[in-house]
Amino acid sequence: MYFRRKFIAMRIFYAIAFLLMLLVGGKVSAQIRATTAAGNKVLLFPNGTWKYDEGQTIIDTLPNPNPQPQQAAVAPAPAAKQASWSMKIDSSRVDSTLKVQIIDVSSPRLARFFGEEKGRMRCSAECVNEKGVISIRLEWAAAVGDANRYFGFMRDVKDVTFVLASGQELKFQYNPGFKDHFFDNYNISYYNGSVTLTKNEIGALLSSPVVRIDMDWKKAPEEYDVKDTEYFMNNLPKVL
Structure with missing residues (x-):
């Protein structure tokens, strides 16, 4: 009878330990890595919170407050060419x-x-x-x-x-x-x-x-x- 109770207690112990491992593993796996549309890497958590991944800071990812407008490339104007005339002139006339x-x-x-x-x-x-x-x-x-x-x-x-x-x-x-x-x-x-x-x-x-x-x-x-x-x-x- 004693051994039977001990065997049941051991099974319960292992079952609890297995459940704890599942919970811990589930918590770890719940940390989802994602990339935002702006190209920032973040970690998402089940409770709706998040943080930047790989040491990025908010300052690094904020948009530039003074963006420089991009100027369209303008092709250089062709250089004006002076007409050069070649003609035969009668030097004996x-x-x-x-x-x-x-x-x-x-x-x-x-x-x-x-x-x-x-x-x-x-x-x-x-x-x-x-x-x-x-x-x-x-x-x-x-x-x-x-x-x-x-x-x-x-x-x-x-x-x-x-x-x-x-x-x-x-x-x-x-x-x-x-x-x-x-x-x-x-x-x-x-x-x-x-x-x-x-x-x-x-x-x-x-x-x-x-x-x-x-x-x-x-x-x-x-x-x-x-x-x-x-x-x-x-x-x-x-x-x-």
Whole structure:
């Protein structure tokens, strides 16, 4: 009888011990490792509590209070390329085109004194090849006896600018020898000068009409609209 009771007591002891092991094992297994949407590793417990895993702190996982905005990458703009023209020019040729009037407009300065009709500025042009040197001759005419009184003495080399329809501007300096001629008896003044062209300038004039010519008179510059805008496109090839 004694041994039977002892045997039953031992079975009860082992059963209690087994239950305790199950409870302890269940408690340990209840600690679930998980990863949040923000990438933080945490331990979850059955009672609804949690803590950060692997030594992470709250400070480490808080969002940056001053996030830096990400700037979209901008592709660099392609570098502007200057047109380079290659053309054959006859270096043995001496020739010029006919002189053609390309400007006939009111001069703002002359119109103040003589009105719109009498105060006009006219300009004629011709293209020239002198043994491979390509140039443009310009002859300005004003209906006054001594235009220097209104435009100033032009003995110094001055600038003239061709404005193309493409928006490009070709700025030249007159070659030495710019001349003026005054005819008081006929009430007219002439200015004659020439500019030399590079191959790139020739190419630009062949590719786009000239819509305006700006003359740098000594007293005051003036701008003149060109009436025969395609004159250089049509006539430069004749002397090349």
